[in-house]
Structures are given as structure tokens and as C-alpha cells.
Amino acid sequence: MSASQETKKVIGVIPARFGSQRLPGKPLLPIKGKPLIQHTWENARKAKNLSALIIATDDERIKKAAEEFGALVVMTPEECPTGSDRIAWVSKHTPLFHDAEIIVNIQGDEPDINPAVIEDCVDALIEHPDASLATAVVKIHSREEAESLSVVKCVRDAHGYALYFSRALIPHSKNGCYCPDTDYFKHIGIYAYKKPFLDLYPYLPKTPLQLSEDLEQLRVLETGHKIITILTEHDSLGIDTEQDLRRKVERTT
Incomplete structure (x- = not known):
């Protein structure tokens, strides 16, 4: 890590809601005797370039559980x-x-997040001064995952900047089919923001592509801001359904 990187104040934040539509109470669901969000927190706090790590929630149950395992918690409005x-x-x-100069959004429902992914996103944001935020992608190795609407795909330019994100199969071949010779990339839901951009973000209007795809990162691209991506080998299983939870429990036990 360079001297300039060492001077950056970087704060990691794990946002957590109790009212998940598909999996209510998701942050507190037990995995090997610990709430799901504790696994995320324990992995994230290993990132060497985080100055601090907090959990942001609007729910007292999550606050109580997080403070019991030692996390710093900030309460936020429900809206x-x-x-x-x-x-x-x-x-x-x-x-x-x-x-703070950089703030990292770490998804609370990704208990397998690798701290190296956090570190690499922060480093990429520092190394690309024209980028407003950094995120991560991993190569897709199966047709099933490439075609799944629950897997967000990303296409990038030659320098690693994001061109587009979609739930659809992208890039899309001219015959409309999956092509085994094409590189497809899955988006991992982590964002490292430069603080001035994060302060601006709530005031950016929702955009047509964001609403169509239901992907908030498209608001960033549509309003002319750049997203730099890092290619990682560290995939992360998001827990969105009962099936995801069972798979995680089976892998952990």
C-alpha cells in the first residue's frame, strides 16, 4: 500500500434492514450459531484499509444483536x-x-465477502481519480448463472470502467443466445464511494434505466458518473432466498 493510500480515512458500512420481502428478518437468521450479519461483519473487519466499520440499521432488533457481538451501530430513518x-x-x-474520504458499502447479506475485495475496491478508487465509485465483478463460468435474472451482469470497457449493468444476458450476441466463447461478468454488490459523490447521491434523480432494471448503480452511469470495476476471483454468495440460506448452511457445517 502506498503512502498516499495510508493517509486515506476509509469507513466501511454494512446497511441492514429487517423487512426483507423475500426473506424477512434476514440479517438475524442463524448460520452456525451466529446471525448472518455477524459473518459479514467478521469478514469485512479483516480488510486492512478500513479505518472503521459500522452497521447502519433502522431496526432495534438488529442494533441489539450487532452490539452484542461488538459492532458499532448507527440508527437510520426507516424511509x-x-x-x-x-x-x-x-x-x-x-x-x-x-x-472520511472513502466510504464502502458492504452488503449485509453476503456473509462470505472476502476482505481482499474490499481492499482492492478502495485501491482502485484511489488509483482512478476520475471515478466516483468502485465495485467488483467476477467471471461467470456457467450458462445457468449467465442467463439467470437474479444474477446482475456487467459489461466493461478496455480500462475496466463499467459500461452497463443488467439482469439480462449481456453482452448479448446477435443470435440472442448464450455464447460459451464470450466473457460474462457477475456484479458483486460492493461499492466504494468518494465521499463528495456519496453526499451528492441522494439528490440525483431516479433514472429510466435504474427504474427499468431496478439497479441503483445505473443511476450513477445515467447521470454521467464513472464506475471503475475490479476483476476478482473471490465470488460471494448473496443470501436472498430460503434456498440460498440452506446452501450457505450446508457449506458452513
Whole structure:
């Protein structure tokens, strides 16, 4: 890590809601005797370039559980529409964040997040001054995953900047079919923001592509901001359904 990187104040935030539509109470669901969000927190806190790590929630049950395993918790309003909006609220209203330069959004439902992915996203954002945020992608190795609407895909330019994100199969061949010779990339839901952009984010209008795909990162691209991506080998299983939870429990036990 360079000297310039060492001076950056970087704060990780894990946003957590109790009211998941597909899996209610998801952050507190037990995996090997610990709530799901504790697994995420324990892995994230191993990232060497985080100055601090907090959990942002609007639910007292999550707050109580998180404080019991040692996490720093900030309570947020219920009306924050997205994880990014929740983190932006924390950044604006919490003194700890006022001199932060980079803030990392770490998905609470990805208990297998590798700390190296957090570190690499932060480094990429520092190394690309024209980017407003950084995120991660991993190569897709199966047709099933490439064609799944629950897997968000990303296409990138030659320098690693994101061109587009979609639930559809992208890039899309001219015959409309999966092509085994094409590189497909899965988006991993982690974002490292430069603080000035995060402060601006809640004021950006929702955009047509964001609403069509239901992907908040498209608001960033549609409003002319750049997203740099890092290609990682560390995939992360998001827990969105009962089936995902069973798979995680089976792999852990």
C-alpha cells in the first residue's frame, strides 16, 4: 500500500434492514450459531484499509444483536429507500464520517465477502481519480448463472470502467443466445464511494434505466458518473432466498 493510500480515512458500512420481502428478518437468521450479519461483519473487519466499520440499521432488533457481538451501530430513518441512501444519511449525520474520504458499502447479506475485495475496491478508487465509485465483478463460468435474472451482469470497457449493468444476458450476441466463447461478468454488490459523490447521491434523480432494471448503480452511469470495476476471483454468495440460506448452511457445517 502506498503512502498516499495510508493517509486515506476509509469507513466501511454494512446497511441492514429487517423487512426483507423475500426473506424477512434476514440479517438475524442463524448460520452456525451466529446471525448472518455477524459473518459479514467478521469478514469485512479483516480488510486492512478500513479505518472503521459500522452497521447502519433502522431496526432495534438488529442494533441489539450487532452490539452484542461488538459492532458499532448507527440508527437510520426507516424511509431510506436504498442501501446507498441509508449510507449517505449516516455519512451526513455522523461525526465519525466528516473527515472520511472513502466510504464502502458492504452488503449485509453476503456473509462470505472476502476482505481482499474490499481492499482492492478502495485501491482502485484511489488509483482512478476520475471515478466516483468502485465495485467488483467476477467471471461467470456457467450458462445457468449467465442467463439467470437474479444474477446482475456487467459489461466493461478496455480500462475496466463499467459500461452497463443488467439482469439480462449481456453482452448479448446477435443470435440472442448464450455464447460459451464470450466473457460474462457477475456484479458483486460492493461499492466504494468518494465521499463528495456519496453526499451528492441522494439528490440525483431516479433514472429510466435504474427504474427499468431496478439497479441503483445505473443511476450513477445515467447521470454521467464513472464506475471503475475490479476483476476478482473471490465470488460471494448473496443470501436472498430460503434456498440460498440452506446452501450457505450446508457449506458452513
